[in-house]
Amino acid sequence: MRTSQIAPPPRLLMGPGPISADPRVLRAMSASLLGQFDPAMTALMTETQGLYREVFRTRNEATLLIDGTSRAGIEAVLVSLLEPGDKVLVPIFGRFGHLLVEIAERCGAEVHTLETEWGQVFPASAIEDAVRTVRPKLLAVVQGDTSTTMNQPLEELGAIAAKHGALLYTDATASLGGNDLYVDEWRIDAATAGLQKCLAGPSGSSPLTLSDRAVEVIGARRHVEAGIADGTAGRGTRIRSNYFDLAMILDYWGEQRLNHHTEATSMLYAARECASLLVEEGMDAAVARHRLHGAAMAAGIEGLGLTLFGDQTHRMHNVLAVTIPDGIDADAARAAMLDDFGIEIGTSFGPLHGKVWRIGTMGYNARRDAVLLTLAALEQVLRAGGVDVVTGGGVGAAREHYEGAGEGASDGAGQVGAAGQEGAADGAAAAVAGAAR
Numbered sequence: 001m002r003t004s005q006i007a008p009p010p011r012l013l014m015g016p017g018p019i020s021a022d023p024r025v026l027r028a029m030s031a032s033l034l035g036q037f038d039p040a041m042t043a044l045m046t047e048t049q050g051l052y053r054e055v056f057r058t059r060n061e062a063t064l065l066i067d068g069t070s071r072a073g074i075e076a077v078l079v080s081l082l083e084p085g086d087k088v089l090v091p092i093f094g095r096f097g098h099l100l101v102e103i104a105e106r107c108g109a110e111v112h113t114l115e116t117e118w119g120q121v122f123p124a125s126a127i128e129d130a131v132r133t134v135r136p137k138l139l140a141v142v143q144g145d146t147s148t149t150m151n152q153p154l155e156e157l158g159a160i161a162a163k164h165g166a167l168l169y170t171d172a173t174a175s176l177g178g179n180d181l182y183v184d185e186w187r188i189d190a191a192t193a194g195l196q197k198c199l200a201g202p203s204g205s206s207p208l209t210l211s212d213r214a215v216e217v218i219g220a221r222r223h224v225e226a227g228i229a230d231g232t233a234g235r236g237t238r239i240r241s242n243y244f245d246l247a248m249i250l251d252y253w254g255e256q257r258l259n260h261h262t263e264a265t266s267m268l269y270a271a272r273e274c275a276s277l278l279v280e281e282g283m284d285a286a287v288a289r290h291r292l293h294g295a296a297m298a299a300g301i302e303g304l305g306l307t308l309f310g311d312q313t314h315r316m317h318n319v320l321a322v323t324i325p326d327g328i329d330a331d332a333a334r335a336a337m338l339d340d341f342g343i344e345i346g347t348s349f350g351p352l353h354g355k356v357w358r359i360g361t362m363g364y365n366a367r368r369d370a371v372l373l374t375l376a377a378l379e380q381v382l383r384a385g386g387v388d389v390v391t392g393g394g395v396g397a398a399r400e401h402y403e404g405a406g407e408g409a410s411d412g413a414g415q416v417g418a419a420g421q422e423g424a425a426d427g428a429a430a431a432v433a434g435a436a437r
């Protein structure tokens, strides 16, 4: 059989993630491999830890990568913190809250939940009431739930958890880099992420950070594999997973470099490059860039005459959900975006399936040209599907948004403030309201 090198078709990935990786990240992944204990390799690991401290805005020594997709980071935190019978409280506002419940149940925890309608978030007071009643060991909450596009405010939750003797964990897979996250300032004990959203990389590595309090809890369960035991193990219940045993993984990333798995070298390179891109840009500038392009996409969607789903004051900057217009075949429209334009937009899950499409503007694709191309293609696809859209309304409103936000021909995202953008969005919507159909 003749084989040749793979040649995936060119795509612009504008769904809820994965997104098109930054070429710099892809180049880093093709760098030559190093041995596990080569000083160049351990130096890279240490450098990557430092970069992720900046990304997570933390001084936590315990900041490292889990090999695996974002779900691996989540599972590592939950299985390492939760012993069978421990109480955990999960506020659920979308699919990924349910995932936290599912994983915590597998850890044998006693899981308590709090639910709100998809498209909404929780007021801190509702979470505090539940914490007061349940008295959990762990409060586990998603920051940005891609299934609904909502961004749960976390600012007050760390203090609430600490006041009631709980630890706070957040899944920041979808939000990190595109929305504010201050791990130390907000007193978050554990946070995990992935590369395939605002970090502009491929999926396959999960950056994670743990507070000293969390490390202490995990350290009490420290065991060392028989083959490399040194008599220093802890006495707590053994963590139920070997691969995701954070006590062992901390030893591996710590000064001891006590062997655990074989670090996924090319993913380490990718993760290092993703963090480096953000740190070079500046975290505030990266968040502002996502805010700018997300708002331009939202203005364009409304400019076409479509409706955004959910509480827009709590939407993540980097992904929106648009109500699928009546009469169009939703799957055929997504297929036409892909086949005719090479642009991927997202479907949706659970109660939103068939009701909304999800469109992302994140990482490498939080760019003006990506936003304008997607809106132009969407207009054509909708029109072909029989939807009465505003002619030129999408691109027009997005361009007006950029101009109103003070953005020139290039990105220039760093200088843009939120208030200016909101005003511009209103102006853009008004400007297209009377446009021809």
Ligand SMILES: Cc1ncc(COP(=O)(O)O)c(C=O)c1O
Residues within 6 Å of the ligand: 017, 069, 070, 071, 072, 096, 142, 144, 145, 146, 147, 171, 172, 173, 174, 194, 203, 204
């Ligand atoms: C908020 C959130 N958590 C977890 C995940 C799971 O990530 P992965 O598929 O990388 O394991 C996703 C994926 O979209 C997500 O958006």
